[in-house]
Amino acid sequence: MGIFLSSLMIPSLNHLFRWEGTWIGLAVVSGILAIFVWIWLDETPNVVKKKNKQDIIVKVPPTKWLIWLIIAYGLEGLGYIVTGTFIVSIAEKTSYFHNGATLVWMMVGLAAIPSCLIWSLLAKKWGFIKSLVLAMALQSLGIAMPAFWMSKTSFVISALLFGATFMGITTLATTLGREMNPSDSSRTIGILSAIYAIGQLIGPTLAGVLSSFTHDFNAAFIGAACVVFFGAILLLSGFISRTTLI
Template identity: 75%
Template sequence: MRKHFILFLIGGILSLIIAMGIGRFAYTPILPLMQKDLSFSNAVAGYLASSNYAGYLLGAILAGAIPLKKYRTISLRIHLITSILTTMLMGLTYSPLLWYMLRFVSGFASAFVLVLASGIVLDKLASINKTSWSGLFYGGVGLGIFSSSIIIPILNQSFQWEGTWIGLAAISGILAFFVWSWLYDTPNNVEMKNTQVAFAQVPPKKWIPWLTIAYGLEGLGYIVTGTFIVSIAEKTSFFHNNATFVWMMVGLAAIPSCLIWSVLAKKWGYVKSLVLAMVLQSFGIMMPVFWMSKNSFVISALLFGATFMGITTLATTLGRQMNPSNSSQTIGNLTAIYAGGQLIGPTLAGVISSFTHNFNLALLGAASVILLGAGLLFNGIKFEREAPKMTKPKNFSL
């Protein structure tokens, strides 16, 4: 039983490495390589990012709306294959129009993988009273970012940016074999709605709209740094030709962050932990504006990496706990509003930076909307103090 669960969890982690760490976020460190070779503007870079997030938005909406409870495994596999193919095709064309289409489809696939894998894994964890282990699962995004930041410079040195996309797709294909073998729904997961599960003190279901709006503002703000941090660093004298190091720091901090925030949430409460994470993230985003140095970029990257997936872990786990009978729909709705913010952020930041010739105003705006989102969450703290604890079911060892 224990070995089976470990392989199941690894399969979930690998699915996020493929669809999120590589399929979605590899664009950030590859972007300056493409711009250096092809000389397209920040505005075009922003449009490319936004096309990905437009697909992500549509995918999140459909993943939450379509009743896929009995077909999560096969749907997950189809969208993993789609993510890998779009990654490969990015290195086989020079047409911006095709890039827009590929990034759109890639975003669509990554949203489905995130929502479906989250539903499968979180339902399984809840059924065995191990919800706090969700941090290990979401750490797959950070692991994908960190690993790709090591691999990308190596691939680029030998095969240029085109070969980098293709090489990452080949690696993803290998990892997908293990996902296919280890990650799948079980009857226990499908019947979760009939299972009593022990949850920490959380706000009632009616509080979900507050969480949703705050999470949308987080998506709008964080993605500015998530898209452009490597490009910003590349234009300084501190990281010339070595800006991928900044993205490596993001990934390094993201790997343990989800587990750490899960532990803190169990001790302090999910809402308080979300507020703290968003405040720390906003501070990190605005840091390079007021303190331009190598250290400021490293600290900013570490704070960003330590919070952005932690916030996703907290928000999706909290949403699932408030509506356990339909976890995929709740996670899909949260992911959709998050993606809506991401759709606006890169385009707005790209246009502003093209007009002001720097990213300072865009970074300050991003930090401000995240602080606003944190402020909206304050009224949920009272529920964590007042909500009665639920009776824990019998726990069994793995």
């Protein structure tokens, strides 16, 4: 919802105060909202809810399979961030949006709003690994789309696929990691977050180097899509090998 609302605010702020005012304006809004979070946040544990959650049995791979998830999640961090960083600025440079490239970011937010709930429901029905593989495959398709089909429609579809998957993948991966290693879930989520952050650092740097050589972002988008898709293949390979061993 925040992504969606920010895309509505940015054009007006930018028109009135230029980009500096836009950043300051968004910071002020975030600060005001943080006050309400501070006031309303309830840290009192709900014993009944915790007990109910413990009664739910989730089928997950053994702990030794965690390495597949860690590598795949790192590749996700490396690949997804290229679209997250550059898609709006690239769309703005095309003739399709006429200074209305924030529409792309709006589509990202619109698709992201129900995404975590939808992927959580799919995980309960299909399993976490299959859902993760599907989400990463769809995301890789969305990342690569503007490189092969440059149009307003392709940017919108790419934004929708990106928004519908990037938060869902985080939800699925961290939940799966926690369920696989419940006795040390904090450490597992910490490792997943660290490898994800490393990917986020490397991705834009590599994309910038590639774009400087090719003078466009096509190679960067294709490379990012391949990285995310390779992560999905690793998850699938690990799943198949585990099933075969069983």
